[in-house]
Amino acid sequence: MDMEKEMLDIIYTSEFSIFSLSQLPHDDNSLLLGYGGKVKSFDERTGKIINVWEMHEQRVNTIDFHPANSNLVATSSKDGFVRIWDLRCIGKDQPKSIKEVAHNRAVQSAYFSPTGNGLVSTSTEDTICVWSGPDFENLSIIKHNNKASPRLSSFRAIWGWNGSYIFIGNMQRAIDVISTENNITTPLRSEYMTNVPCRFATHPYKEGLLACAGGGKLFLWTKM
Structure with a gap:
């Protein structure tokens, strides 16, 4: 989309x-x-697919770049794996990740923290996992009911602005704010939020401005 011209152009279509x-x-x-x-x-620029990598055995649910090193990519998959890849040394045939973490069930998302020092994943095994450390070797497991209604999108936890908090929806039409310091969950509720929030986005420039969507509605929250 060209914001100045207010025009949309289709750059790629697929039968899959x-x-x-x-x-x-x-x-x-x-x-x-x-x-x-x-x-x-x-x-x-060329309108072509440049590379194709077989990264997982089942559907890739999220692709996320490291904020400080654009060569590093985290992927999550329905096959139950979170993998980190270095695009500089990824092979076309049987690509090998530099980090792999297995879940017992499908992983709906995996996102790097704003500083790049953490990685959070959301799994249908009802856990939110947070990895930290230079090689993401430290693991913290947070229990959370991730079983959304079949009519809703899956829950996916995202980071707050400085990495101190994680945001994720719950079935009580509220937002769970989870502290990464002590794993304490604080729910945010509003009489105006009449749908279950499933997707979240933090404003990249305005700290404290949070958007969430669910059930065809968009909700905006502002930190007071």
């Missing part, structure tokens, strides 16, 4: 479902697209 996508940091012309267990890199 695209379950995840991510734009390369500092490169407006490149996208990573998730098809089933494959991730494809697309270059808008």
Whole structure:
């Protein structure tokens, strides 16, 4: 979308479902697209797929770039794995990740923290897992009911602005704010939020401005 011209252009279409996508940091012309267990890199300048990597055995649910090192990518998958990849040394045939973590059930999302020192994943085994440390070797497991209604999108935990908190929805039409320091959960409720919030986004420039969506409605929260 060109904001100045107020125009939308279709740059790519596919006969297969695209379950995840991510734009390369500092490169407006490149996208990573998730098809089933494959991730494809697309270059808008040529209009072509440049690389295809078989990263998972089942659907890739999220693709997320490290905020400080754009060569590092985290993927989550229905096959129960979270993997971190270095795009500089990923092979076309049987690509090998530099870090792999197994869950007992499908993983709906995996996102780096704003500083890049943490990684949070959400699994249908009713856990939120937080990894920290230089090699993400430290693990903290937070129990959370991630069984959303079949009519709703899956729950996916995201980071707050400084990495001190994690936001995720719950079935009581509220937002669970989880402290990464002590794993204490504080719910946010409002009489105006009449739907279960499933998707979240923090404003990249205005700290304290949170958007969440669910059931065809958008809700905006402001930190007072």
